[in-house]
Amino acid sequence: MESQAEIQRTLNAADSADFRTIYDATMQMLYRISYRIVNDEEAAEDLAHDSLIKANEKKLVFPSINDAKYWLIRVVKNASLNYVKRKNRERKAYEKALYEDHRVVQSGEAELLAAESIKIAKDALDKLPQKLKEAIVLKEYSDLNYKEIGKVLGISEGNVKVRIFRARKLLEEMVGAENVFLPN
16 A cells, blocks of 8 residues: 555656656556456557556656546546547448448349339328428438427427327328338
């Protein structure tokens, strides 16, 4: 355990003795925090070391070891979160590149049937009563949730749900499942 004098002592991250004190007091904790975020031992260790190196390179002076801990926790947490975001973006880009050339080319007949189905659906949507049409368009095309739609339309969330249910039911009756082409 650290003595009370050690906890309250000013520490300079650029000084090798002070850096060793900071390192010994925080490295395991920083590693555990990073590991819980990135779920990768090697990356967590690198991120924890990078945060300590950052303090050293910036020649930061901390009023106490606790201040150093708090600063380092923020740095390693943010670095770990950024690492996870970057890895997700890289994974998505890789998957997109990997599967991009596997697009299915539709035949002329399939394109014609799909276009007819879209026209049938749009015509049915135009025939809906205005109140139902507003609700279903906001839900399906604006990606709003029920609460947000309620605010836009000035109605309750429950009323939004009812309108969307009724709109879907009417569309289903007007279009009919046999009149719609769904490509594979």
